[in-house]
Amino acid sequence: MLFNKITALSLGSLIANKVFAADLPAIDVKGNKFFFSNNGSQFYMKGIAYQEDSANVTSGESFNDPLADYSTCSRDIPYMQAVDTNTIRVYALNTSLDHTQCMQALNDAGIYVIADLSQPSESINRDSPSWTVELYERYTSVVDEFHNYTNILGFFAGNEVTNNKSNTDASAFVKAAIRDTKQYIKDKGYRDIPVGYSTNDDEDTRVAMADYFACGDDDVKADFYGINMYEWCGSSTFQASGYADRTKDFGNLSIPAFFSEYGCIESRPRKFEEVAALYGKNMTDVWSGGIVYMYFEEANNYGLVSIQNDKVSTLSDYSYYSVEINKVSPTSTNSASYSPSSTSLSCPATNSNWKAATSLPPTPNSALCDCMSQSLSCVVADDVSDDDYGDLFGIVCGMSSDLCDGITANGTAGSYGSYSFCNDKDKLSFVLNNYYQNNGKSKSDCDFSGSATLQSASTASACTSVLSQIGSAGTGSASGLSTFSNSGSSSASGSGSKSASGSSSSSSSSGSSDKKSAAVSNTQNSLGKVFMTALIAIGATAGVGFVIA
Ligand SMILES: *[C@@H]1O[C@H](CO)[C@@H](O)[C@H](O)[C@H]1NC(C)=O
Numbered sequence: 001m002l003f004n005k006i007t008a009l010s011l012g013s014l015i016a017n018k019v020f021a022a023d024l025p026a027i028d029v030k031g032n033k034f035f036f037s038n039n040g041s042q043f044y045m046k047g048i049a050y051q052e053d054s055a056n057v058t059s060g061e062s063f064n065d066p067l068a069d070y071s072t073c074s075r076d077i078p079y080m081q082a083v084d085t086n087t088i089r090v091y092a093l094n095t096s097l098d099h100t101q102c103m104q105a106l107n108d109a110g111i112y113v114i115a116d117l118s119q120p121s122e123s124i125n126r127d128s129p130s131w132t133v134e135l136y137e138r139y140t141s142v143v144d145e146f147h148n149y150t151n152i153l154g155f156f157a158g159n160e161v162t163n164n165k166s167n168t169d170a171s172a173f174v175k176a177a178i179r180d181t182k183q184y185i186k187d188k189g190y191r192d193i194p195v196g197y198s199t200n201d202d203e204d205t206r207v208a209m210a211d212y213f214a215c216g217d218d219d220v221k222a223d224f225y226g227i228n229m230y231e232w233c234g235s236s237t238f239q240a241s242g243y244a245d246r247t248k249d250f251g252n253l254s255i256p257a258f259f260s261e262y263g264c265i266e267s268r269p270r271k272f273e274e275v276a277a278l279y280g281k282n283m284t285d286v287w288s289g290g291i292v293y294m295y296f297e298e299a300n301n302y303g304l305v306s307i308q309n310d311k312v313s314t315l316s317d318y319s320y321y322s323v324e325i326n327k328v329s330p331t332s333t334n335s336a337s338y339s340p341s342s343t344s345l346s347c348p349a350t351n352s353n354w355k356a357a358t359s360l361p362p363t364p365n366s367a368l369c370d371c372m373s374q375s376l377s378c379v380v381a382d383d384v385s386d387d388d389y390g391d392l393f394g395i396v397c398g399m400s401s402d403l404c405d406g407i408t409a410n411g412t413a414g415s416y417g418s419y420s421f422c423n424d425k426d427k428l429s430f431v432l433n434n435y436y437q438n439n440g441k442s443k444s445d446c447d448f449s450g451s452a453t454l455q456s457a458s459t460a461s462a463c464t465s466v467l468s469q470i471g472s473a474g475t476g477s478a479s480g481l482s483t484f485s486n487s488g489s490s491s492a493s494g495s496g497s498k499s500a501s502g503s504s505s506s507s508s509s510s511g512s513s514d515k516k517s518a519a520v521s522n523t524q525n526s527l528g529k530v531f532m533t534a535l536i537a538i539g540a541t542a543g544v545g546f547v548i549a
Pocket residue numbers: 025036038039040041
C-alpha cells in the first residue's frame with residue numbers, strides 16, 4: 001500500500017502503477033455465468049457494497065464518491081481483501097473527479113467494481129418515469145469515465161426503480177436506458193462492458209421483472225440481473241429462508257443472476273450462515289454469488305466496519321462474514337466446456353401484476369430537441385422559473401391532452417411522444433406553441449400572463465426532414481434518427497438544459513420495513529413531482545380524466 005502511494009504521488013499514478021501491476025482480466029458473460037476473459041475460469045462475485053451515506057458530506061456535494069479519495073479507498077482495501085472480496089458495488093460516482101488511483105489500487109488488490117450509472121439527483125423516477133437527454137448524458141458520462149478500467153465488471157442502469165406492481169411501467173424506461181447504454185458502448189468502440197439492472201425483492205413482480213429485463217434481442221436485453229435479497233434472517237436453511245424458492249424462480253433465467261445486496265439484520269450480529277448456501281451446490285448453477293450490504297456502519301446498522309477518526313474497526317458482523325466467506329469454494333465450470341441451457345427467454349405476458357410494455361421509449365436525442373425548439377414560434381419566456389413549469393404544463397395539457405401527446409410517455413401503453421425525452425423547457429415550449437398554433441396564432445394566444453413569448457421560428461435544413469416526419473403533433477416517427485445529430489450546433493440544447501436545478505432530492509427507499517434502503521437509492525426528481533401534482537390537480541378540477549406519467 002505504502003509503496004503504491006509513494007509511486008503514485010511521485011510519478012503519476014496510472015503510468016507508474018501500470019509498470020508494477022498488470023490489469024485484471026475483464027469479466028465476460030456467457031449464458032447465465034460470468035467468466036474471466038483470460039482463461040475462461042468461472043467468476044463468482046464475492047462482493048461488498050461500498051458507499052458512505054450522504055449524511056455527512058460537505059456542502060456543495062450531494063454524495064460521497066467512494067472511488068475519488070485515495071486515502072480512504074486505500075485505507076479500506078486491505079479489510080476487503082481479508083474477506084476475500086473480488087467485487088465492490090458503488091452507487092453514485094462523480095464524473096468530474098479523478099478515479100485513477102482508487103481504480104488502480106482496487107485492480108492491484110484483485111477487486112472489480114460494479115457501478116450504478118445514476119446518482120441521487122439524476123435517476124429514473126418510478127413515480128413519473130422518463131428516459132431523457134439529461135439522464136442519457138449522465139449515464140454515458142459515467143461510461144466514458146470508467147470504460148478504460150478492465151476491473152469495471154459492469155454497470156447498473158437502475159436500482160429498485162419499479163418496486164411493486166403499481167409502477168411496473170417504469171421498467172420500460174430502465175430497459176431503454178440499458179439498450180441505449182449498450183449501443184453507446186458499441187458506437188464508441190469501447191470494451192463490451194455488461195450493463196444490467198438491480199431489483200428489490202417483491203413477490204408480485206419478481207419473476208416477470210427478471211424475464212422482462214432478460215428477454216429480447218441482444219441489443220436490448222440486460223446483460224445481468226441483480227436482486228437485493230433480505231430473505232435469510234438469523235439462523236435458517238436453504239429451504240426455510242426462501243432461497244430454495246428463489247432459486248427455482250430464477251432457474252430459467254438466461255443471463256447471470258446474483259444478489260446485488262444481501263444480509264438481513266433482523267437478528268444481530270449477523271452470522272452470515274447464508275454464505276455457505278449461496279456459494280454451495282444448491283445455488284451455484286443459478287447464482288453467481290452476491291454483494292454483502294454493506295461496508296460502512298451507519299445509522300441503519302448494516303455495517304461490517306465502523307470508522308472513527310479515519311481508523312477502521314471491524315465489527316462482529318465482519319468476523320462472522322470472514323469465517324464464512326473464507327470457507328467457501330464454489331464448484332466452477334470453464335467457459336470453453338460450458339454450453340448455456342438457454343440463451344433466450346420470451347418476454348412476460350402482461351397481467352394485473354406486470355404491465356410494462358415491450359415497446360420501449362425512444363433514444364434521447366438532444367439535436368432533435370434543438371431542431372424542435374428552434375422551429376417553434378411560441379416559447380416559454382426565459383424569466384419563468386422552472387418551479388412554475390408544472391403549473392403551465394397543467395394549464396395547457398388540461399385544456400386538451402392532444403396538445404401534449406408529443407411530450408408524454410406511457411410505459412404501460414408503450415406510447416411515447418417523439419419529444420418526450422427533451423428537457424422540460426423545450427417540452428413546455430412545444431405545448432405552448434401547440435396551443436398558439438391551434439388557437440389562431442394571435443399574439444394573445446402566446447401569452448399566459450407573460451409566461452410565453454413569441455420568437456422567430458427557424459428550421460435548419462438538416463432538421464427539415466425529421467421535423468416533418470415527426471409532424472406538428474410530435475407523435476410521428478422519423479427514419480435515420482439513430483445517426484441524426486445536428487452537427488452545426490451540436491452542443492446541448494441552447495435554451496439551457498433545465499434539470500431540476502437547486503432542487504433537493506429526497507431519497508426513495510426500498511419500502512418494506514424489514515428490508516433496508518440502499519445507501520444511495522433512487523430519488524425523486526422534484527420537478528417531475530411538481531409536474532405530476534399540477535396535472536393531477538388540474539385534471540381533477542377540470543374533470544379531465546388523465547394523468548401524465
Ligand atoms: C484464471 O484467471 C484468474 C484471474 O487472473 C485467476 O484468479 C484464476 O485463478 C485463473 N484460473 C486458473 C484455473 O488458473
